[in-house]
Amino acid sequence: QVQLVESGGGVVQPGGSLRLSCAASGFSFSTYGMHWVRQAPGKGLEWVAIIRYDGSNEYHVDSVKGRFTISRDNSKNTLHLQMNNLRDEDTAVYYCTRDALSSSSSQFGAFDIWGQGTMVTVSS
Amino acid sequence: DIVMTQSPLSLAVTPGEPASISCRSSQSLLHNIGYNYLDWYLQKPGQSPQLLIFLGSNRASGVPDRFSGSASGTDFTLKISRVEAEDVGVYYCMQGLQTPGTFGQGTRLEIK
Numbered sequence: 001q002v003q004l005v006e007s008g009g010g011v012v013q014p015g016g017s018l019r020l021s022c023a024a025s026g027f028s029f030s031t032y033g034m035h036w037v038r039q040a041p042g043k044g045l046e047w048v049a050i051i052r053y054d055g056s057n058e059y060h061v062d063s064v065k066g067r068f069t070i071s072r073d074n075s076k077n078t079l080h081l082q083m084n085n086l087r088d089e090d091t092a093v094y095y096c097t098r099d100a101l102s103s104s105s106s107q108f109g110a111f112d113i114w115g116q117g118t119m120v121t122v123s124s
Numbered sequence: 125d126i127v128m129t130q131s132p133l134s135l136a137v138t139p140g141e142p143a144s145i146s147c148r149s150s151q152s153l154l155h156n157i158g159y160n161y162l163d164w165y166l167q168k169p170g171q172s173p174q175l176l177i178f179l180g181s182n183r184a185s186g187v188p189d190r191f192s193g194s195a196s197g198t199d200f201t202l203k204i205s206r207v208e209a210e211d212v213g214v215y216y217c218m219q220g221l222q223t224p225g226t227f228g229q230g231t232r233l234e235i236k
Contacts, residue, residue: 035225037173044214044216044227044228044229044230045165045167045173045216045218045227045230046227047218047224047225047226047227050223050225059223059224060224061224062224095172095173097173100178101161101178101179101220102220107155107161107220107221107222108161108220108223108225109161109162109163109178109179109218109219109220109225110163110175110178110179110184110220111163111165111173111175111218112175112178112184112185114172114173114174115172116172117172
């Protein structure tokens with residue numbers, strides 16, 4: 001079936017690094033834009049990053065720019081988020097999600113498939 | 125960045141009664157092809173978010189027809205014609221017109 005499965009979360013000290021992965025199955029991964037969205041404990045949703053279907057373009061929210069990098073491997077149907085220099089405020093559940101709109105435009109949305117999320121805890 | 129402001133932040137509804145949630149964007153979300161890049165999501169307790177409405181007024185696959193979305197300029201509304209117990213959770217609007225994507229604060233719906 002169509003699904004996204006995140007992995008790679010864990011506990012890390014401030015300044016540390018983690019690499020999240022999102023394995024896609026059941027659909028043509030290389031034809032969809034993908035995003036990372038996070039949710040701090042007890043808080044709302046925060047959009048983090050987008051990567052176009054072919055990896056040709058990506059964008060990160062200012063709060064993670066220069067520290068996080070979204071990437072994808074279409075040959076392995078996998079999305080990644082490399083997180084460096086982690087801060088306390090990066091503590092959150094990280095979701096990967098499929099974008100049903102961006103393959104045909106520079107706009108985006110209709111996040112129709114979500115993973116179960118992976119927890120990242122930044123703490124000393 | 126485009127700011128999304130939802131209201132109310134919480135509401136309690138009797139089953140069978142209607143509910144309405146508003147979302148206002150700080151600038152137009154209307155693209156030149158005629159679509160508003162505005163989605164509605166529901167996050168049920170303990171679950172990942174799920175898509176309800178995309179492009180302002182289009183119901184996602186499998187979403188009951190008691191859910192509807194509308195737009196008037198920079199004001200967007202999600203309406204539930206008859207609330208059911210399974211509709212509890214937090215509702216979010218999100219704009220996809222330009223990066224960074226931005227979500228509203230969320231509206232918590234409870235059952236009376």
